[in-house]
Amino acid sequence: MRLEGKVAVITGAGSGIGKATARLFAKEGAKVLAADYNAKSGQETVEEINKAGGTASFLEVNIGSVNDNKRMVDTAVNLYQRIDILYNNAGLGGPTLEATTEENWQAMLDVNLTGPFFACQHAIPQMRKQGGGIILFTASAGGMWGVSKARSPSYAAVKGGVVLLGDCLSRLLGKDNIRVNVICPGITNTALYDSHFYDAQGAAHTLNEEEKKAFMAGFSKNIALGRVGKPEDIASLALFLASDESSFITGESFLIDGGRL
Numbered sequence: 001m002r003l004e005g006k007v008a009v010i011t012g013a014g015s016g017i018g019k020a021t022a023r024l025f026a027k028e029g030a031k032v033l034a035a036d037y038n039a040k041s042g043q044e045t046v047e048e049i050n051k052a053g054g055t056a057s058f059l060e061v062n063i064g065s066v067n068d069n070k071r072m073v074d075t076a077v078n079l080y081q082r083i084d085i086l087y088n089n090a091g092l093g094g095p096t097l098e099a100t101t102e103e104n105w106q107a108m109l110d111v112n113l114t115g116p117f118f119a120c121q122h123a124i125p126q127m128r129k130q131g132g133g134i135i136l137f138t139a140s141a142g143g144m145w146g147v148s149k150a151r152s153p154s155y156a157a158v159k160g161g162v163v164l165l166g167d168c169l170s171r172l173l174g175k176d177n178i179r180v181n182v183i184c185p186g187i188t189n190t191a192l193y194d195s196h197f198y199d200a201q202g203a204a205h206t207l208n209e210e211e212k213k214a215f216m217a218g219f220s221k222n223i224a225l226g227r228v229g230k231p232e233d234i235a236s237l238a239l240f241l242a243s244d245e246s247s248f249i250t251g252e253s254f255l256i257d258g259g260r261l
Contacts, residue, residue, distance in 0.1 A: 002243040004029030007080040009072060011063050011119070012090030014041030016190030017138060020231035021087060021238045026054030028239060030085065033076045035061045063090040064110030066118045073122040082130050085242045086123045088116035089138040094155035105154055112158045117165060124173065132177030134242050138234070139163050141186040141257045163253050170251030179250040181241045186257025187219045188229035224259025
């Protein structure tokens with residue numbers, strides 16, 4: 001019960017890292033507002049949590065919308081009277097340099113950076129009012145080291161912005177007892193690679209199971225631990241950073257890639 005009595009808002013909670021984190025946070029005692037654009041998968045996450053004895057609610061949101069981020073924060077406060085943890089996890093992949101369109105660029109910017117910025121802007125006054133809080137971001141190894149995401153410089157650039165946003169906020173908010181940290185996963189076995197994969201020519205492509213298995217196996221050869229990440233790996237780090245065990249850690253960007261970089 002490392003998060004007993006805490007309220008956590010988690011975006012992208014319908015699948016992958018967000019779902020694993022929502023389940024783990026609830027298991028550790030947090031009340032969870034699971035936010036996702038996909039109502040079906042988001043509600044499934046909540047049903048699993050509540051069936052297991054936890055407490056969770058679902059909210060359908062467009063993370064790239066400024067208004068939806070305000071509505072998300074307001075909903076959490078109305079439901080649970082506070083926000084102790086804001087985990088800006090939802091993300092969108094991107095194509096190659098040549099294949100990136102204005103629409104691709106804007107979608108990545110909206111979901112990966114604009115939305116999280118305004119979610120923080122709206123949540124921070126509540127955290128200050130209650131005496132503190134935790135803000136987490138999911139960025140990427142590609143946001144720390146360009147070579148790891150050289151095929152998609154647009155994605156790397158936006159995730160690099162997330163890393164710097166976390167750094168800036170940690171400096172601004174330390175005096176308010178608000179800790180801010182960034183999680184930078186390497187290749188992780190999530191639905192992002194099922195529905196937002198781009199091939200070498202930059203064309204969008206949905207991977208079938210065999211293609212995904214081969215793709216992950218290829219990446220594993222360059223990883224010290226010999227495997228790609230699991231959503232639960234990232235969720236465990238998020239739990240540590242959201243708990244009192246990390247009470248003297250803020251302003252850090254944590255690379256979690258199995259030793260690839």
